[in-house]
Each structure stands twice: as C-alpha cells, then as structure tokens.
Amino acid sequence: MNKTISDIAQMAGVAKSTVSRYLNGGSVSAKTKQKLERITRESGYVPNTFAQSLKAKRTNLIGTIVPRLDSFAAAQTMTGIDEELRTSGGRMLVYNAGQDRQREIEAMIDLARQKVAGIILMATEVTEQHLRTAEAVGIPVLLVGQGHRELHSLVYDDHRAGLLMGRHVLEMGHRRIAYLGVTEEDEAVGLHRKEGFRQAAAEYPNCEVRYFESSFKISDARLAAEQILDHYSPTLIVCATDNIALGVVKTAHIRGLSIPSDLSVTGFGGYEVTEIIHPALTTVRFPYFEAGRLAAQSILKLTAGQEVEHSRVLDVEFHSQESVDNLNKPSV
The missing domain is CATH 1.10.260.40 (lambda repressor-like DNA-binding domains)
Structure with missing residues (x-):
C-alpha cells in the first residue's frame, strides 16, 4: 500500500x-x-503527480541518467531527448550520476520507484550490476553511447572516428605521436576510439605512437600533458575527447608552445568551444542531439511494446581545423 x-x-x-x-x-x-x-x-x-499517472496502463515519464551535467555531450543529448518527448507528449526526469557507477544503479532503482515508463542510460561502463538492475526494474532500459548485447542501445561509430583521425594526422606527416586516452573500462571512448587510431597507425611505416591515460577532467588532462611533454617530445597529441584536448592546449600555452607549429593537438566530440578557441581544434563530430531524439523515439516505442532495432550505430563526421600542422609542406 x-x-x-x-x-x-x-x-x-x-x-x-x-x-x-x-x-x-x-x-x-x-x-x-x-x-x-x-x-x-x-x-x-510515490507523490501524487506520479500516483495519478499510475492509474493508466503506463506513464509518459522517461527517466534519463547522465554521467554529469556539465558535459557538452550530455547536454546536447538531453536537449534532443527533451524536444522529442515534448513533441510526443512525454516528459523527462533527469538524474545526475556524477560519473559514479553506484549512483547509476541507485538512479535506475529510484526512477523505477517513481514509476517512469522507461529509462535512457548514458553509462560510461556497463557492468553485470547494471544488467541485473535493468532486469529487476522491469521496464525498458536503453543505452546511449555504450552498447551491450543484452540491452537496446544507440552507439556512435567510435572505431571509425579513431580511424579517420589517425589517417588524417598521419597524412599530415606526423610520425611521433602521443595518444592521450581514458580507461578502457569505458569501451566506447577508452577502447574503440583507440583501436581505430591504432589501426590507422599500423598502415604507416616508421610511426611511433605512445599511449597515455587521463580522466575526462580538463585539470587531469593538463597534468597528463605535463608528464607527456616532460618525458616524450611528440609533434602531436591526439586526445580522446575535446575536453582533454582543452587541457593539453592549456598546458602548451603555459609552457610557451605555439599550436600547431610547436605542438599539434586534436580531439573527439565536436564541442562548440572547439570553434571558439584559437587555433580552432581538429576533431570528429558526434551527433549528440540527433542521438537524443532517436533515443526518445526508441524508448517510447519500447514502452509501447513496439519493435526497435536492438543496436543502432550512428555515423560521425571528421572536421579538419587549424590545430594540426602539415609537416609535409615544403620548408621555406
């Protein structure tokens, strides 16, 4: 009762x-x-606003769990979700997990208690506990950004993103490269992007790539960049996200290094800020807003008992800017 x-x-x-x-x-x-x-x-x-919706066979509430609220990717995805739900007569409840795996689990349980019709989960890692919880809550759960065979998912082509970036910078003549990634527990960002880049590097002779790791925070990326520049002298640092690239750019400026003539830098994501900084950042754009819209459409279909493609891969777009020096250009 x-x-x-x-x-x-x-x-x-x-x-x-x-x-x-x-x-x-x-x-x-x-x-x-x-x-x-x-x-x-x-x-x-259960507050009255939720209790009222329980009288119907299903509610129009969709829970959305995001890793953090200050993320451009999460913000764009949420905007897409919200706009699509408004068009379809739905509403969104947002839960900030603070990049904490346990808080993601708690959020799934909490949202189910609030009788949401379905959950959109932007997890950085999908564990057995996530899968057990998804089964236990008894409502549709859709992954965005990560994939798993047991759950419906919308993923980006991270492998192709890494491949596109690798081929571009190698064609620009870079052979001494530092790749600054994140933990491989994050399969999309930490593993698949790196594997794509590694495949590109294998296509070119005499290429030395050293792999380093950071968190998603700009402050941690700055510290990682200091370590790279202290112990290695790359012509280019490829960063697993645009945020990480911003940390590297900051460290380079503090050290008096000019980008791209002294050090080239790239990212992944296509954040708006990459257009504002100078020089503009070479990156791979991800369709976060479109992913949000598609996620909302998919979760609504799942809550209505309709069939949805189990795993959908969204394409990415390479965006060449000014932050990569062309080492093939003739010397003056």
Whole structure:
C-alpha cells in the first residue's frame, strides 16, 4: 500500500504542511529536508503527480541518467531527448550520476520507484550490476553511447572516428605521436576510439605512437600533458575527447608552445568551444542531439511494446581545423 503525506509526516515527526512544502519545492530547513529525503526514499513514497499517472496502463515519464551535467555531450543529448518527448507528449526526469557507477544503479532503482515508463542510460561502463538492475526494474532500459548485447542501445561509430583521425594526422606527416586516452573500462571512448587510431597507425611505416591515460577532467588532462611533454617530445597529441584536448592546449600555452607549429593537438566530440578557441581544434563530430531524439523515439516505442532495432550505430563526421600542422609542406 502506498504511503500518504500523513504517513510521511508522522514518520518524520513534522506537520503535513511541511511535507507538502518539501514535495512542492518549498522552503524547509536543511535538517528537515534531509530527513524527508531519507524517509520518502526508504518508504517508497510515490507523490501524487506520479500516483495519478499510475492509474493508466503506463506513464509518459522517461527517466534519463547522465554521467554529469556539465558535459557538452550530455547536454546536447538531453536537449534532443527533451524536444522529442515534448513533441510526443512525454516528459523527462533527469538524474545526475556524477560519473559514479553506484549512483547509476541507485538512479535506475529510484526512477523505477517513481514509476517512469522507461529509462535512457548514458553509462560510461556497463557492468553485470547494471544488467541485473535493468532486469529487476522491469521496464525498458536503453543505452546511449555504450552498447551491450543484452540491452537496446544507440552507439556512435567510435572505431571509425579513431580511424579517420589517425589517417588524417598521419597524412599530415606526423610520425611521433602521443595518444592521450581514458580507461578502457569505458569501451566506447577508452577502447574503440583507440583501436581505430591504432589501426590507422599500423598502415604507416616508421610511426611511433605512445599511449597515455587521463580522466575526462580538463585539470587531469593538463597534468597528463605535463608528464607527456616532460618525458616524450611528440609533434602531436591526439586526445580522446575535446575536453582533454582543452587541457593539453592549456598546458602548451603555459609552457610557451605555439599550436600547431610547436605542438599539434586534436580531439573527439565536436564541442562548440572547439570553434571558439584559437587555433580552432581538429576533431570528429558526434551527433549528440540527433542521438537524443532517436533515443526518445526508441524508448517510447519500447514502452509501447513496439519493435526497435536492438543496436543502432550512428555515423560521425571528421572536421579538419587549424590545430594540426602539415609537416609535409615544403620548408621555406
């Protein structure tokens, strides 16, 4: 039996009006807010806005779990999801997992308790715990950015992205290269992009590529770039994301290195900021907004019991800019 506001008020030792204010985003003390958050979560309380939708066979609410809110990729994907849901009469509930695997699991359970019709999950890694939880919640779960044979997914062609980037920089004459990636636990960004680049490097003779690792944070990328430049002298640093590339560019500027004449830098993603910085960053653009729209369309079909392609691969677009020096050009 679902708890009522009166039940929650009694359990918390507060007035019904206090619980109502909390549920409607009104002003309550920090201590009371923490207590009510804990009690509503532990009791599985379903607010009226959700309870009303339970009377129908399914709700129009779609839960979206994002790795972090300050990500360009996540923001563009969420915008695509939101616009498509609005057109289709749906609504989106966003849960920020803060790049924490356990919080992703908790979010799936929490959203299911709130009776969402389906979940769009932008996970950085798909573990057995993710799969068990997806099965346990009993509602459609769609992956975006990562793929797994047991779940429906929308993925980018990360291998081709790495291949395109590798062939471009090698054609520009670079043979002493540092590749700054992320953990291979992230199969899309950490593994497939690198494998694509490695395939391109194998096509060219006398090519030395050293592989390094960072997190997605600009600050960590700056530190990684310092280590690379201290112990290696590449003509080019290929970065697994545009954010990582921004960290490398910052380190280069601090050291007085000119881009691209002293050091070439590339990224992946196609973030808007890559057009603003000077020189503009050579990158591979990913269709994040379109992925969001397609994800919303797919999850709505799944919640309606319709067939959806199990795994869909979205193409990417190479974008040549000014941050890669052409070492083949004749010397003056």
